[in-house]
Amino acid sequence: MGYIGLPTASTFATHGIDVVGVDVNPRIIETLQSGELHIYEPGLRDLVKTALINGNLRVQTQPEEADAFIIAVPTPFFGNKQADMTFVSSAARAILPHLREGNLVILESTSPPLTTTGLVAPILEESGLKAGKDFKLCYSPERVLPGQILRELIENDRIIGGIDLASAQAGRDLYSAFVKGEIHMTDATTAEMVKLMENTYRDVNIAIANEFSRLADRFGINVWEAISLANKHPRVKILNPGPGVGGHCISVDPWFLVEAAPDITPLIHTARKVNDGQPEFVVKLVKRALGSLKNRRVAVLGLSYKPDVDDIRESPAVETAHLLVQEGAKVKAFEPYKTTAQIPGLNLVESLAEVFSDAEAILVLVSHSPIRNLEPDVVAKLTPARVVIDTVHTWPEDKWTAGGFKVYQLGVGRS
Ligand SMILES: NC(=O)c1ccc[n+]([C@@H]2O[C@H](COP(=O)([O-])OP(=O)(O)OC[C@H]3O[C@@H](n4cnc5c(N)ncnc54)[C@H](O)[C@@H]3O)[C@@H](O)[C@H]2O)c1
Numbered sequence: 391m392g393y394i395g396l397p398t399a400s401t402f403a404t405h406g407i408d409v410v411g412v413d414v415n416p417r418i419i420e421t422l423q424s425g426e427l428h429i430y431e432p433g434l435r436d437l438v439k440t441a442l443i444n445g446n447l448r449v450q451t452q453p454e455e456a457d458a459f460i461i462a463v464p465t466p467f468f469g470n471k472q473a474d475m476t477f478v479s480s481a482a483r484a485i486l487p488h489l490r491e492g493n494l495v496i497l498e499s500t501s502p503p504l505t506t507t508g509l510v511a512p513i514l515e516e517s518g519l520k521a522g523k524d525f526k527l528c529y530s531p532e533r534v535l536p537g538q539i540l541r542e543l544i545e546n547d548r549i550i551g552g553i554d555l556a557s558a559q560a561g562r563d564l565y566s567a568f569v570k571g572e573i574h575m576t577d578a579t580t581a582e583m584v585k586l587m588e589n590t591y592r593d594v595n596i597a598i599a600n601e602f603s604r605l606a607d608r609f610g611i612n613v614w615e616a617i618s619l620a621n622k623h624p625r626v627k628i629l630n631p632g633p634g635v636g637g638h639c640i641s642v643d644p645w646f647l648v649e650a651a652p653d654i655t656p657l658i659h660t661a662r663k664v665n666d667g668q669p670e671f672v673v674k675l676v677k678r679a680l681g682s683l684k685n686r687r688v689a690v691l692g693l694s695y696k697p698d699v700d701d702i703r704e705s706p707a708v709e710t711a712h713l714l715v716q717e718g719a720k721v722k723a724f725e726p727y728k729t730t731a732q733i734p735g736l737n738l739v740e741s742l743a744e745v746f747s748d749a750e751a752i753l754v755l756v757s758h759s760p761i762r763n764l765e766p767d768v769v770a771k772l773t774p775a776r777v778v779i780d781t782v783h784t785w786p787e788d789k790w791t792a793g794g795f796k797v798y799q800l801g802v803g804r805s
Pocket of ligand 1: 393395414418462464477484501638639
């Protein structure tokens with residue numbers, strides 16, 4: 391019942407399917423049963439409420455017999471960047487006692503190549519039933535954009551990879567309950583690769599934008615201007631640089647390919663290292679603005695991994711804040727979408743007034759709309775800080791300079 395499972399369950403339930411939403415975390419189940427949500431996603435609260443009230447969605451900590459089972463559990467990595475498949479294995483094991491002939495099982499969790507056939511099928515076959523013969527098995531990657539999950543679940547094209555054609559067809563029939571995009575059938579391993587290729591493609595492209603920001607800094611030019619001019623070329627589409635790449639997907643999934651085939655993935659590996667190194671580049675920029683960071687008071691704006699979401703998993707903004715603390719800075723951080731979050735080692739405050747109150751410099755790490763829309767005259771009244779370090783090109787330099795701030799930007803060198 392996480393960012394993927396809960397929207398998926400509620401969408402099925404509001405399209406006439408009888409759904410049991412399962413999560414091993416009892417607090418999540420209690421929260422949902424009391425009509426509250428443990429995650430933020432626009433529109434989700436109303437959708438869950440409708441699904442619970444119309445009786446098509448029940449939530450509980452244990453699975454039960456069903457026609458179809460969907461697994462949407464986390465697939466993080468261990469410290470050594472190896473995929474942690476324990477959640478997928480335990481979810482498959484939890485289904486095992488309830489698996490019946492004719493059932494359909496679908497894995498949605500982003501997974502290394504060959505997981506469906508090599509990990510999930512053997513676990514489910516411990517039931518004595520045979521995948522393909524007695525039950526159907528698919529891999530269907532989730533490709534929604536956080537912040538737009540409810541719309542994209544329905545409108546995006548969906549890939550269904552079956553371990554055989556009958557499995558793919560059964561998966562297609564199930565998702566047809568609500569998917570308005572095209573449903574494309576393929577085999578399970580291709581479907582696994584599609585998801586990993588999409589996110590790796592994004593990661594490598596962000597890495598080159600980040601490397602361009604370092605080059606622009608060195609050569610004394612403005613990377614944002616250079617990118618917008620390069621993108622005038624009809625076949626060029628450079629992405630935006632920033633403080634790094636985070637979240638549950640793009641910063642994790644490429645490692646699944648590197649782990650699976652380290653001898654043939656040097657580019658993917660290097661892109662990961664470039665993006666993971668970007669918080670250190672931001673810290674150098676802060677040092678350029680402030681000199682030594684020892685005891686310097688820095689207001690950090692934004693901790694999530696991208697704008698207008700509350701997800702702080704693998705966030706480079708969090709990493710950057712930690713690095714500043716390690717340099718001796720007195721950091722106060724404010725995340726407008728998670729004002730009461732607690733992160734060990736960081737001082738998170740609950741309001742803009744608090745984060746600004748005694749700051750010497752303002753470091754913008756996420757272009758959240760409530761941050762982007764701040765006006766320099768309003769901020770100037772809330773803080774003694776007159777230095778801004780903008781890593782996401784969110785505050786127009788001219789305006790903030792005219793408002794009395796000295797502005798440093800990521801990827802803008804001053805030769
Ligand atoms: N969040 C996204 O935007 C997104 C997008 C595409 C793909 N994905 C992939 O979808 C998968 C799920 O991601 P998420 O963001 O929803 O994760 P999440 O952490 O928000 O939710 C996962 C939930 O699964 C529960 N869980 C763990 N083990 C379980 C088990 N054995 N049985 C039942 N519940 C169990 C956890 O308690 C948690 O609530 C991951 O593989 C992720 O990479 C996520």
